[in-house]
Amino acid sequence: MTIATIEPFHHSTSPVNQLAKVVGDDLLVPLLGGSEVRYVNLDYAASAPALVEVLDFVNTVIPFYASVHRGAGYTSQVSTSLYENARTTVRRFVGGRSDDLVIFTRNTTDSLNLLAGCVPSTGEVLYLDVEHHANLLPWQQLPHRSLTAGVTLADTLERVRAELSTGGVSLLAVTGASNVTGELLPISELAELAHAHGARIVVDAAQLAPHRRIDISRDGIDYVAFSGHKLYAPFGAGVLVGRPDWLDAGTPYLPGGGAVRRVKVDSVSWATGPAR
Structure with a gap:
């Protein structure tokens, strides 16, 4: 197998009225009386199970697991290619701009x-x-x-507009979908308000990404964050996608290793992009 033959993961081509198969949907669990029943998981909102299609892809590439960015061997080259190409897949998934950075993290909070x-x-x-x-x-x-949200979306928009109009705001942070009520905020309108008053917008899309199409280019979103554990991924992972200038100039998040261009015993020149 070569790097070129490992195809990137694609969404299922199953008919829209057919649910994608998830890992563990036939799991049996014991009852106190000694019998077993098929498990019904009512906690998918907190953590979704992995899709079988995703697990199959992981099983295909796991034999090639090796150091990313830290090896010259064949498997390291394969692992590095898969890791870096995943940025393109994620950028396309959220409708990112060509220069948007895609930074892998532990979760949305991270x-x-x-x-x-x-x-x-x-x-x-x-x-x-x-x-x-x-x-x-x-x-x-x-x-x-x-800012206290209004009783209606229109009221909330007006309160945000009024607060932004006072000036001094650099970033508007909003949820894409409430983790309590499921309410969807009008993201594109909030982005327009933020930009009109010289601010940027970040969207917590942890609850939004599994259920609605995200297009940050179309909606004018500057930054979006979400988690794999709510999006049918098998392990803990998160992502931050957005404009590079703030991220390239910001404080290095985890100083060490690949976060640098050059190191001396008493000084450092930091890298930019995801490495930072």
């Missing part, structure tokens, strides 16, 4: 914390009181403002 270290110090972060902890706590470490 992605938003990474971005928090890259927000310019010249402005504040504005967020609503309906946010998940992941899209709330990172911003509290920075200059910030919290």
Whole structure:
């Protein structure tokens, strides 16, 4: 097998009215009386199972597992190619711009914390009181403002517009879909409001990505974060996709190893892009 013959993962071509098969859908669990029954998982909103199609792909490439970016051998080249090509797949999945960075993280929370270290110090972060902890706590470490959401979407939009119009906001942080109610915020309208007042927008899409098409180019989203464990991936992973300038200038998230261009005993020149 060569690098070229390992095809990138593609979404299932099953008919739209047929659910994709998930790992563990035939799992049997014991009852107190000693019998077994088919397990019914009612917790998919928290963590979705892996798709069988995804597991099959992982099993195909796992024999080629080796160091990424740290080896000259054949399997290392295969692993590095798969890892880097996955950025293109993710960028295409969210409708990213050609220069958007795709940074793999541990989860959505990790992605938003990474971005928090890259927000310019010249402005504040504005967020609503309906946010998940992941899209709330990172911003509290920075200059910030919290805003009470309205009783209607129109009211919420007006409150955001009024707050942005006072100036001084560099980033608007919003959820794509509430993890409590499932309510969908009008992302494209919020992005337009943010840009009209000189701010950028980040969308916590952990709950949105598994259920709705995301197109950050069309909707004017600057940054989007989501997690694999809600998107039918088999292991813990997350991603941050967005504009490179803030990320290239931000604080290196995990200093060490590949995050550098050059190191001396008392100084360092940091890399840019995902390595940073």
